Amino acid sequence: MPQEPDFPPAKRFRPGSPFFRLSKKPGMLLPRKGNAAVPTDVQRRRLPIYQARSQLIVQLRQLHSAVLIGETGSGKTTQIPQYLYEAGIGRQGMVAITQPRRVAAISLAGRVAEERNSPLGKLVGYTVRFEDVTSPDTKLKFMTDGMLLREAIGDPLLLRYAVVVLDEAHERTVHTDVLFGVVKAAQRRRSEQNRLPLKVIVMSATMDVDLFSQYFNKSPVLYLEGRQHPIQVFYTKQPQSDYLQAALVSIFQIHQEAPPSHDILVFMTGQEEIEALARTCRDIAKHLPETCGPMTVIPLYASLPPVQQLRVFQPAPKGCRKVILSTNIAETSITISGIKFVIDTGMVKAKRYNPDSGLEVLAVQRVSKAQAWQRAGRAGREDSGSCYRLYTEEEFDNLTGMTVPEIQRCNLTSVVLQLLALGISDVLNFDFMSKPPPGEERSFIPSQLDLLGAVDRKDDQVSLTPLGKKMASFPLEPRFAKTILVSPDFSCTEEVLTIVSLLSVDTVLYNPPARREEVLAMRKKFMSSEGDHMTLLNIYRAFKKVSGSKEWCRENFVNSRNMGLVTEVRAQLRDICIKLDLKLESSLADLANVRRCLAHGLFVNAAELQPDGSYVALHTHQPVSIHPSSVLFQAKPAYVVFNELLHTSRCYMRDLCLVDPEWLQDAAPEYFRRKLRAAKS
DNA sequence: GAGCACTGC
Numbered sequence: 001m002p003q004e005p006d007f008p009p010a011k012r013f014r015p016g017s018p019f020f021r022l023s024k025k026p027g028m029l030l031p032r033k034g035n036a037a038v039p040t041d042v043q044r045r046r047l048p049i050y051q052a053r054s055q056l057i058v059q060l061r062q063l064h065s066a067v068l069i070g071e072t073g074s075g076k077t078t079q080i081p082q083y084l085y086e087a088g089i090g091r092q093g094m095v096a097i098t099q100p101r102r103v104a105a106i107s108l109a110g111r112v113a114e115e116r117n118s119p120l121g122k123l124v125g126y127t128v129r130f131e132d133v134t135s136p137d138t139k140l141k142f143m144t145d146g147m148l149l150r151e152a153i154g155d156p157l158l159l160r161y162a163v164v165v166l167d168e169a170h171e172r173t174v175h176t177d178v179l180f181g182v183v184k185a186a187q188r189r190r191s192e193q194n195r196l197p198l199k200v201i202v203m204s205a206t207m208d209v210d211l212f213s214q215y216f217n218k219s220p221v222l223y224l225e226g227r228q229h230p231i232q233v234f235y236t237k238q239p240q241s242d243y244l245q246a247a248l249v250s251i252f253q254i255h256q257e258a259p260p261s262h263d264i265l266v267f268m269t270g271q272e273e274i275e276a277l278a279r280t281c282r283d284i285a286k287h288l289p290e291t292c293g294p295m296t297v298i299p300l301y302a303s304l305p306p307v308q309q310l311r312v313f314q315p316a317p318k319g320c321r322k323v324i325l326s327t328n329i330a331e332t333s334i335t336i337s338g339i340k341f342v343i344d345t346g347m348v349k350a351k352r353y354n355p356d357s358g359l360e361v362l363a364v365q366r367v368s369k370a371q372a373w374q375r376a377g378r379a380g381r382e383d384s385g386s387c388y389r390l391y392t393e394e395e396f397d398n399l400t401g402m403t404v405p406e407i408q409r410c411n412l413t414s415v416v417l418q419l420l421a422l423g424i425s426d427v428l429n430f431d432f433m434s435k436p437p438p439g440e441e442r443s444f445i446p447s448q449l450d451l452l453g454a455v456d457r458k459d460d461q462v463s464l465t466p467l468g469k470k471m472a473s474f475p476l477e478p479r480f481a482k483t484i485l486v487s488p489d490f491s492c493t494e495e496v497l498t499i500v501s502l503l504s505v506d507t508v509l510y511n512p513p514a515r516r517e518e519v520l521a522m523r524k525k526f527m528s529s530e531g532d533h534m535t536l537l538n539i540y541r542a543f544k545k546v547s548g549s550k551e552w553c554r555e556n557f558v559n560s561r562n563m564g565l566v567t568e569v570r571a572q573l574r575d576i577c578i579k580l581d582l583k584l585e586s587s588l589a590d591l592a593n594v595r596r597c598l599a600h601g602l603f604v605n606a607a608e609l610q611p612d613g614s615y616v617a618l619h620t621h622q623p624v625s626i627h628p629s630s631v632l633f634q635a636k637p638a639y640v641v642f643n644e645l646l647h648t649s650r651c652y653m654r655d656l657c658l659v660d661p662e663w664l665q666d667a668a669p670e671y672f673r674r675k676l677r678a679a680k681s
Numbered sequence: 682g683a684g685c686a687c688t689g690c
């Protein structure tokens with residue numbers, strides 16, 4: 001069970017009583033304030049953390065593990081690595097500083113390099129996917145947590161590093177959670193083998209200290225002061241049945257009362273809701289009395305084109321109020337200056353996972369207390385602010401303390417494969433900070449890896465097969481790694497690489513609802529009766545034929561940025577194939593072989609047409625339907641494999657590929673012998 | 682005949 005964070009009771013935060021937020025995120029995407037007049041060493045000395053510098057150095061020198069809790073603006077992420085370096089701590093190796101997000105790793109490295117007055121990539125560098133800006137001189141290395149995990153597969157003791165700093169630990173991403181176990185094991189084994197000791201520093205914003213400290217052998221907790229401004233928190237008197245209506249009322253109440261320079265940030269759940277409320281706000285704003293002043297409403301969510309995302313940073317014209325309607329992207333990833341008011345609907349859209357069915361469901365649910373504080377804190381970055389919670393204080397008290405760590409609500413197939421690749425054979429007893437739901441890693445997951453031929457089991461010992469080892473070297477879900485690895489047998493690796501790359505990014509299909517007819521007409525020429533994967537392949541081939549022309553992308557409703565990403569992913573996967581000595585052949589016209597490969601990777605997601613015209617998933621025998629966005633929606637193929645099930649109004653299969661039942665038999669004879677017969681009888 | 686929060690290798 002997740003632990004309750006040690007927040008002060010909410011009662012103390014009645015309207016009128018300020019509280020201090022204890023959260024911090026690096027200000028990504030935020031255009032850095034030019035402070036060129038002040039030398040960087042003076043700036044560094046002005047940071048709150050500077051007061052504690054010598055004490056910190058003494059502590060960090062002697063401790064093997066430490067937990068650092070730092071308030072907003074304490075400067076811990078940029079300063080701690082430099083303090084270590086200046087004090088000569090860990091000079092025998094590198095200092096790794098991990099971040100959950102790429103942008104954070106990149107921009108923090110840039111910032112610290114600037115403070116050291118050293119070119120990026122020399123003393124200070126960074127490593128993220130597709131980019132390695134380091135050199136033999138690099139001592140302070142910022143990296144994504146996923147990248148350090150990848151490195152650990154080749155070097156489980158992390159011998160290149162003398163210190164590992166796990167930043168933003170409170171976010172509890174799957175990668176950070178696995179890293180906790182990896183660094184702890186590396187630390188222990190290095191000490192047992194009398195090697196260079198590994199120092200571990202866990203940095204977190206929230207106060208769930210006990211969990212971290214306990215896990216790292218009751219390591220001491222160091223607290224850092226920050227620069228957070230007071231925030232007033234308001235609750236509603238009555239529970240709100242319609243949080244959208246409540247948000248609307250709150251926006252205009254603030255708009256009528258507060259000075260126009262005070263911007264409002266509203267936390268909502270998703271694109272559709274945001275766009276709808278934006279329209280309503282603009283309509284109402286048009287008909288307000290003159291005394292009220294104008295308002296500019298800006299939507300913010302991840303799938304918005306980057307140019308439109310940047311609009312949130314532009315100051316509103318003088319006398320005009322900026323109202324930003326955002327998903328939780330503004331909780332961590334994007335920091336906006338000038339926010340004086342936060343309106344928190346208390347709701348969030350998040351993925352939930354059902355380990356029994358293996359089904360993921362995206363659902364609107366209540367935020368956790370930690371999330372509510374994180375949202376509130378967005379109002380107090382430069383000055384004091386207010387947060388309006390559209391729920392009662394009692395409702396707040398009843399929220400769960402901490403967001404459930406991702407590792408407890410995701411499919412563990414990839415994690416288990418990765419652990420095995422790290423040489424951890426006893427996966428069942430891996431030292432997770434928060435154990436995954438009981439039973440999951442015992443039943444569903446090993447059977448998935450079993451079926452794919454990735455693991456061998458003798459008694460209770462699980463080990464990787466040679467195939468499994470190869471699978472782990474791809475940054476892919478095991479089923480897609482398998483798809484690539486069988487492709488040389490069918491002489492179509494080039495095509496399979498393309499398809500898997502296309503599935504690795506957010507969709508390359510651009511579907512503006514207003515131009516639906518046009519989109520359909522354009523897409524017709526790419527459509528394949530063999531399914532969605534083949535349709536995507538056709539689009540990629542056409543894209544390559546015109547050398548990736550942006551013009552072509554626009555005309556054909558293809559997202560050119562994501563297409564660019566596909567090219568990068570494909571190059572990376574192709575490199576791995578070359579390293580594994582796979583033969584790279586192209587099947588050109590014969591796409592049946594490509595579909596055979598997909599059958600080998602996706603056979604657990606197979607569905608069979610029933611006499612009544614419906615479909616049944618062979619793995620669970622549950623009724624499923626073809627999603628209307630599929631090119632096979634009008635067709636009724638006897639057998640298909642699909643990428644995922646989406647549970648909304650019905651259980652929909654998405655991204656389908658037509659297959660022969662014989663191929664499924666070939667892919668997993670044991671598994672299908674019973675399945676197919678059972679389905680036929 | 683439907684609609685999808687956010688990351689990352």
